[in-house]
Amino acid sequence: MRYHRIPDETVRRLPIYLRGLLFSKDLGQQSISSRDLANFVGVNSAQIRKDFSYFGDFGTRGVGYRIEKLTKQIKRILKLDVIQKAALVGVGNLGSAILAYPGFKMYGFEIAAAFDNNPRKVGRKINNIVIENVSDLPALKKRRINLAIIAVPRDAAQQVASALVKAGIKGILKFSPCYIVVPKNVKVITIDIAMDLARLPYYMPAG
Amino acid sequence: MRYHRIPDETVRRLPIYLRGLLFSKDLGQQSISSRDLANFVGVNSAQIRKDFSYFGDFGTRGVGYRIEKLTKQIKRILKLDVIQKAALVGVGNLGSAILAYPGFKMYGFEIAAAFDNNPRKVGRKINNIVIENVSDLPALKKRRINLAIIAVPRDAAQQVASALVKAGIKGILKFSPCYIVVPKNVKVITIDIAMDLARLPYYMPAG
Numbered sequence: 001m002r003y004h005r006i007p008d009e010t011v012r013r014l015p016i017y018l019r020g021l022l023f024s025k026d027l028g029q030q031s032i033s034s035r036d037l038a039n040f041v042g043v044n045s046a047q048i049r050k051d052f053s054y055f056g057d058f059g060t061r062g063v064g065y066r067i068e069k070l071t072k073q074i075k076r077i078l079k080l081d082v083i084q085k086a087a088l089v090g091v092g093n094l095g096s097a098i099l100a101y102p103g104f105k106m107y108g109f110e111i112a113a114a115f116d117n118n119p120r121k122v123g124r125k126i127n128n129i130v131i132e133n134v135s136d137l138p139a140l141k142k143r144r145i146n147l148a149i150i151a152v153p154r155d156a157a158q159q160v161a162s163a164l165v166k167a168g169i170k171g172i173l174k175f176s177p178c179y180i181v182v183p184k185n186v187k188v189i190t191i192d193i194a195m196d197l198a199r200l201p202y203y204m205p206a207g
Numbered sequence: 208m209r210y211h212r213i214p215d216e217t218v219r220r221l222p223i224y225l226r227g228l229l230f231s232k233d234l235g236q237q238s239i240s241s242r243d244l245a246n247f248v249g250v251n252s253a254q255i256r257k258d259f260s261y262f263g264d265f266g267t268r269g270v271g272y273r274i275e276k277l278t279k280q281i282k283r284i285l286k287l288d289v290i291q292k293a294a295l296v297g298v299g300n301l302g303s304a305i306l307a308y309p310g311f312k313m314y315g316f317e318i319a320a321a322f323d324n325n326p327r328k329v330g331r332k333i334n335n336i337v338i339e340n341v342s343d344l345p346a347l348k349k350r351r352i353n354l355a356i357i358a359v360p361r362d363a364a365q366q367v368a369s370a371l372v373k374a375g376i377k378g379i380l381k382f383s384p385c386y387i388v389v390p391k392n393v394k395v396i397t398i399d400i401a402m403d404l405a406r407l408p409y410y411m412p413a414g
Contacts, residue, residue, distance in 0.1 A: 009216070015405035023386065040386075079408035086404065097301035102361065103384035103401040147407055149400075154309065171407035173400075177310035179230065179247075187410035191403055193356075193380075194310035196396055197293065198222035200354055200378035201286035203394035 010051045014074050016041050021071045022106055033064035085112040085145045089160050090152035091121055091131050094175055098151060099126045112145055140167040150174040217258045221281050222314070223248050228278045229313055240271035292319040292352045296367050297359035298328055298338050301382055305358060306333045319352055347374040357381040
């Protein structure tokens with residue numbers, strides 16, 4: 001089921017809540033108040049209550065939200081209740097860091113393939129993933145991989161994105177700081193490290 | 208001047224607008240309508256108008272926003288109208304990718320120092336930055352560096368963060384997927400690659 005009425009901004013925060021809930025569960029908690037969750041994830045509790053109201057979880061007075069139930073609910077909404085396979089394109093420094101990143105499993109992600117255009121890298125194994133040649137991207141279509149992570153230099157990003165779209169990829173997470181054009185039914189999310197850094201100085205004391 | 212009434216969510220979007228404006232300027236534009244900016248950055252135009260109203264820029268009917276003026280205004284609010292120096296801690300694959308990242312300059316950032324605990328890396332030069340020993344972090348205090356980027360393994364993140372706080376760092380951008388404890392006057396922003404990826408499946412068609 002797709003929850004059509006959930007605003008993008010709420011969807012953006014759901015993984016933040018999910019992370020907070022998974023951490024709380026690891027700490028042995030079974031329930032959490034919206035105030036505690038707010039402190040934990042850095043979103044105010046009124047916003048949390050409003051976001052959760054979109055899918056009808058209002059918590060229980062005096063008990064708060066049941067972590068197990070809410071975790072399942074958010075995972076279902078985000079379609080993370082099944083294992084989501086992703087392909088990585090670009091195994092330079094950033095790509096290698098992504099392959100070694102321990103945080104994907106928590107959300108049910110599996111990096112199932114990695115591609116590079118450097119013949120010296122093709123065939124090498126990083127974290128049990130054999131690096132394939134980018135010319136083999138079209139074969140992704142048969143492998144039930146719907147997501148891709150682009151970690152190639154800026155100049156190559158559009159070309160790689162177009163190849164991924166042709167190979168049936170429906171969602172792209174991209175690190176290259178540039179705009180790319182894809183069909184409307186393909187969702188692109190950009191991580192621009194500098195853009196995130198750009199929010200920091202605002203909060204710093206003058207001087 | 209600090210614009211006290213600007214909500215965090217608006218502050219989070221300001222760098223997104225700034226990026227859109229800088230790209231538009233590169234394309235030779237002098238002004239942009241809220242609708243065009245909306246299409247460009249992926250935020251709806253009502254939200255853009257509301258965000259800009261916090262600092263009093265309502266655009267001009269029929270002309271839109273003047274890119275140069277608005278860019279300056281946003282930079283001033285975000286304190287990006289001066290060069291902001293940042294220190295990087297952790298020069299593994301991710302740290303090396305950050306040192307090579309071309310996107311910082313656009314926002315006025317300069318990675319001015321890099322630290323690692325591996326003696327074989329200390330003294331080496333990447334992108335004109337000589338890698339220093341983490342034991343020298345306290346010396347940051349004298350170097351007018353207020354920001355830091357943490358790219359160390361999870362287990363080391365808290366220790367590094369504490370050392371940075373002692374060295375006078377006021378803002379931390381961290382990639383390690385874990386919670387860290389810092390004093391209230393230090394702002395921490397976490398980039399969790401997996402968390403960003405977690406927003407994608409929601410938008411994908413079923414099947």
